[in-house]
Amino acid sequence: MQRPQQTDAYSMILEAIDLGLYRPGDRLVESELAERFGVSRTPIREALQRLETQSLLSRDGRSLIVASLDHNQMAELYVVRRELEGLAARLAAQHSTPEETRILREMVEADNALVDDPAALARANRRFHKQIHLASHNRYLVQQLDLVHRTMALMTTTSLAEQGRGVIAQSEHERLVAAIEARDEQEAYDALCDHISVAFMTRLKQDARTRQDEA
Numbered sequence: 001m002q003r004p005q006q007t008d009a010y011s012m013i014l015e016a017i018d019l020g021l022y023r024p025g026d027r028l029v030e031s032e033l034a035e036r037f038g039v040s041r042t043p044i045r046e047a048l049q050r051l052e053t054q055s056l057l058s059r060d061g062r063s064l065i066v067a068s069l070d071h072n073q074m075a076e077l078y079v080v081r082r083e084l085e086g087l088a089a090r091l092a093a094q095h096s097t098p099e100e101t102r103i104l105r106e107m108v109e110a111d112n113a114l115v116d117d118p119a120a121l122a123r124a125n126r127r128f129h130k131q132i133h134l135a136s137h138n139r140y141l142v143q144q145l146d147l148v149h150r151t152m153a154l155m156t157t158t159s160l161a162e163q164g165r166g167v168i169a170q171s172e173h174e175r176l177v178a179a180i181e182a183r184d185e186q187e188a189y190d191a192l193c194d195h196i197s198v199a200f201m202t203r204l205k206q207d208a209r210t211r212q213d214e215a
Contacts, residue, residue: 024068091136115166
Protein backbone atom coordinates (compact mmCIF):
# COMPACT_ATOMS: atom_id res chain seq x y z
CA MET A 1 0.00 0.00 0.00
CA GLN A 2 1.11 3.55 -0.68
CA ARG A 3 1.97 5.74 2.28
CA PRO A 4 -0.39 8.75 2.53
CA GLN A 5 2.42 11.30 2.11
CA GLN A 6 3.63 9.58 -1.07
CA THR A 7 0.11 9.59 -2.50
CA ASP A 8 -0.32 13.26 -1.60
CA ALA A 9 2.99 14.23 -3.24
CA TYR A 10 2.02 12.38 -6.40
CA SER A 11 -1.42 14.02 -6.50
CA MET A 12 -0.01 17.49 -5.87
CA ILE A 13 2.59 17.24 -8.63
CA LEU A 14 0.02 15.78 -11.02
CA GLU A 15 -2.43 18.57 -10.26
CA ALA A 16 0.30 21.18 -10.79
CA ILE A 17 0.98 19.71 -14.24
CA ASP A 18 -2.73 19.57 -15.01
CA LEU A 19 -3.16 23.24 -14.03
CA GLY A 20 -0.23 24.27 -16.21
CA LEU A 21 2.04 25.29 -13.33
CA TYR A 22 4.56 22.90 -14.84
CA ARG A 23 4.46 22.62 -18.60
CA PRO A 24 6.07 20.20 -21.07
CA GLY A 25 9.82 20.72 -20.99
CA ASP A 26 9.89 22.19 -17.46
CA ARG A 27 12.48 20.64 -15.15
CA LEU A 28 11.26 19.21 -11.83
CA VAL A 29 13.72 19.48 -8.93
CA GLU A 30 13.18 17.44 -5.77
CA SER A 31 14.23 20.17 -3.35
CA GLU A 32 12.08 22.84 -5.01
CA LEU A 33 9.03 20.55 -5.09
CA ALA A 34 9.50 19.55 -1.46
CA GLU A 35 9.62 23.20 -0.42
CA ARG A 36 6.67 24.16 -2.59
CA PHE A 37 4.39 21.40 -1.33
CA GLY A 38 5.66 21.25 2.25
CA VAL A 39 6.70 17.58 2.27
CA SER A 40 10.02 15.81 2.64
CA ARG A 41 12.15 14.88 -0.36
CA THR A 42 11.55 11.12 0.00
CA PRO A 43 7.84 11.13 -1.00
CA ILE A 44 8.68 13.66 -3.73
CA ARG A 45 11.33 11.31 -5.09
CA GLU A 46 8.92 8.37 -5.01
CA ALA A 47 6.20 10.42 -6.70
CA LEU A 48 8.60 11.50 -9.46
CA GLN A 49 9.61 7.88 -10.05
CA ARG A 50 5.94 6.92 -10.34
CA LEU A 51 5.26 9.75 -12.80
CA GLU A 52 8.28 8.72 -14.87
CA THR A 53 7.02 5.13 -14.96
CA GLN A 54 3.70 6.45 -16.29
CA SER A 55 5.61 8.39 -19.01
CA LEU A 56 4.37 11.72 -17.66
CA LEU A 57 7.99 12.69 -16.98
CA SER A 58 11.02 12.00 -19.15
CA ARG A 59 14.79 12.15 -18.71
CA ASP A 60 16.94 15.02 -19.95
CA GLY A 61 20.39 13.90 -18.92
CA ARG A 62 20.16 13.48 -15.16
CA SER A 63 17.13 15.76 -14.85
CA LEU A 64 13.45 14.88 -14.98
CA ILE A 65 11.28 17.10 -17.14
CA VAL A 66 7.56 17.19 -17.87
CA ALA A 67 7.07 15.03 -20.96
CA SER A 68 5.62 16.30 -24.21
CA LEU A 69 3.57 14.47 -26.82
CA ASP A 70 4.60 14.37 -30.46
CA HIS A 71 2.06 14.09 -33.28
CA ASN A 72 2.03 10.28 -33.32
CA GLN A 73 1.67 10.01 -29.55
CA MET A 74 -1.23 12.46 -29.59
CA ALA A 75 -2.94 10.50 -32.37
CA GLU A 76 -2.45 7.21 -30.51
CA LEU A 77 -3.82 8.75 -27.31
CA TYR A 78 -6.96 10.00 -29.03
CA VAL A 79 -7.60 6.60 -30.65
CA VAL A 80 -7.51 4.93 -27.24
CA ARG A 81 -9.46 7.72 -25.58
CA ARG A 82 -12.21 7.57 -28.22
CA GLU A 83 -12.84 3.85 -27.71
CA LEU A 84 -12.59 3.89 -23.92
CA GLU A 85 -14.82 6.96 -23.58
CA GLY A 86 -17.31 5.43 -26.01
CA LEU A 87 -17.42 2.27 -23.93
CA ALA A 88 -17.95 4.33 -20.76
CA ALA A 89 -20.90 6.09 -22.41
CA ARG A 90 -22.39 2.78 -23.53
CA LEU A 91 -22.12 1.35 -20.02
CA ALA A 92 -23.46 4.57 -18.48
CA ALA A 93 -26.57 4.27 -20.64
CA GLN A 94 -26.96 0.74 -19.33
CA HIS A 95 -26.02 1.09 -15.66
CA SER A 96 -26.33 4.72 -14.51
CA THR A 97 -28.77 5.44 -11.70
CA PRO A 98 -31.52 8.07 -12.08
CA GLU A 99 -29.54 10.28 -9.69
CA GLU A 100 -26.37 10.01 -11.79
CA THR A 101 -28.28 10.81 -14.95
CA ARG A 102 -29.84 13.85 -13.30
CA ILE A 103 -26.40 15.07 -12.21
CA LEU A 104 -25.17 14.81 -15.82
CA ARG A 105 -28.15 16.86 -16.99
CA GLU A 106 -27.50 19.52 -14.35
CA MET A 107 -23.82 19.66 -15.32
CA VAL A 108 -24.61 20.32 -18.96
CA GLU A 109 -27.08 23.06 -18.08
CA ALA A 110 -24.66 24.74 -15.65
CA ASP A 111 -21.70 24.48 -18.05
CA ASN A 112 -23.60 26.35 -20.77
CA ALA A 113 -22.76 29.54 -18.85
CA LEU A 114 -19.01 28.88 -19.31
CA VAL A 115 -18.75 28.74 -23.11
CA ASP A 116 -16.88 32.06 -23.24
CA ASP A 117 -14.36 31.02 -20.56
CA PRO A 118 -12.18 28.21 -22.05
CA ALA A 119 -10.19 27.58 -18.84
CA ALA A 120 -13.30 27.25 -16.67
CA LEU A 121 -15.07 25.19 -19.33
CA ALA A 122 -12.05 22.87 -19.58
CA ARG A 123 -12.22 22.22 -15.83
CA ALA A 124 -15.97 21.64 -16.04
CA ASN A 125 -15.42 19.36 -19.03
CA ARG A 126 -13.06 17.16 -17.01
CA ARG A 127 -15.64 16.90 -14.22
CA PHE A 128 -18.35 16.01 -16.74
CA HIS A 129 -16.30 13.26 -18.37
CA LYS A 130 -15.29 11.89 -14.97
CA GLN A 131 -18.97 11.65 -14.06
CA ILE A 132 -19.59 9.65 -17.25
CA HIS A 133 -16.75 7.32 -16.29
CA LEU A 134 -18.17 6.77 -12.81
CA ALA A 135 -21.66 6.20 -14.22
CA SER A 136 -20.27 3.27 -16.22
CA HIS A 137 -19.94 1.36 -12.92
CA ASN A 138 -16.79 -0.41 -14.17
CA ARG A 139 -13.80 0.19 -11.91
CA TYR A 140 -11.27 -1.18 -14.38
CA LEU A 141 -12.48 1.09 -17.15
CA VAL A 142 -12.36 4.07 -14.78
CA GLN A 143 -8.73 3.26 -13.92
CA GLN A 144 -7.72 3.16 -17.58
CA LEU A 145 -9.54 6.41 -18.33
CA ASP A 146 -7.83 8.07 -15.37
CA LEU A 147 -4.48 7.22 -16.96
CA VAL A 148 -5.60 8.57 -20.34
CA HIS A 149 -6.79 11.83 -18.80
CA ARG A 150 -3.59 12.22 -16.79
CA THR A 151 -1.68 11.99 -20.05
CA MET A 152 -4.00 14.60 -21.61
CA ALA A 153 -2.51 17.06 -19.10
CA LEU A 154 0.69 17.02 -21.20
CA MET A 155 -1.07 19.02 -23.90
CA THR A 156 -0.33 22.69 -23.46
CA THR A 157 -3.66 24.00 -24.74
CA THR A 158 -7.29 22.96 -24.55
CA SER A 159 -9.30 22.32 -27.70
CA LEU A 160 -12.05 24.33 -26.00
CA ALA A 161 -9.98 27.47 -26.58
CA GLU A 162 -10.78 27.24 -30.29
CA GLN A 163 -13.25 29.88 -31.44
CA GLY A 164 -16.79 28.49 -31.20
CA ARG A 165 -15.66 25.12 -29.85
CA GLY A 166 -17.26 25.64 -26.44
CA VAL A 167 -20.77 26.00 -27.87
CA ILE A 168 -20.30 22.98 -30.13
CA ALA A 169 -18.87 20.86 -27.30
CA GLN A 170 -21.84 21.69 -25.11
CA SER A 171 -24.26 20.61 -27.85
CA GLU A 172 -22.30 17.34 -28.10
CA HIS A 173 -22.63 16.87 -24.34
CA GLU A 174 -26.36 17.53 -24.66
CA ARG A 175 -26.66 14.80 -27.29
CA LEU A 176 -24.74 12.40 -25.06
CA VAL A 177 -26.83 13.03 -21.94
CA ALA A 178 -30.06 12.68 -23.94
CA ALA A 179 -28.87 9.26 -25.14
CA ILE A 180 -28.03 8.16 -21.59
CA GLU A 181 -31.40 9.38 -20.34
CA ALA A 182 -33.08 7.35 -23.12
CA ARG A 183 -30.99 4.27 -22.25
CA ASP A 184 -29.84 4.21 -25.87
CA GLU A 185 -26.47 2.47 -25.56
CA GLN A 186 -25.47 2.70 -29.23
CA GLU A 187 -26.38 6.39 -29.51
CA ALA A 188 -24.48 7.14 -26.29
CA TYR A 189 -21.42 5.34 -27.68
CA ASP A 190 -21.71 7.14 -31.03
CA ALA A 191 -22.27 10.53 -29.40
CA LEU A 192 -19.17 10.31 -27.23
CA CYS A 193 -16.99 8.85 -30.00
CA ASP A 194 -18.08 11.69 -32.31
CA HIS A 195 -17.35 14.20 -29.53
CA ILE A 196 -13.79 12.92 -29.12
CA SER A 197 -13.24 12.83 -32.88
CA VAL A 198 -14.21 16.50 -33.23
CA ALA A 199 -11.93 17.39 -30.30
CA PHE A 200 -9.07 15.56 -32.01
CA MET A 201 -9.64 17.36 -35.29
CA THR A 202 -9.61 20.65 -33.38
CA ARG A 203 -6.28 19.68 -31.81
CA LEU A 204 -4.83 18.89 -35.24
CA LYS A 205 -5.86 22.32 -36.53
CA GLN A 206 -4.30 24.00 -33.49
CA ASP A 207 -1.04 22.11 -33.99
CA ALA A 208 -0.97 22.92 -37.70
CA ARG A 209 -1.28 26.62 -36.93
CA THR A 210 1.46 26.38 -34.28
CA ARG A 211 3.85 24.72 -36.74
CA GLN A 212 3.05 27.39 -39.33
CA ASP A 213 3.73 30.18 -36.82
CA GLU A 214 7.05 28.59 -35.85
CA ALA A 215 8.17 28.09 -39.47
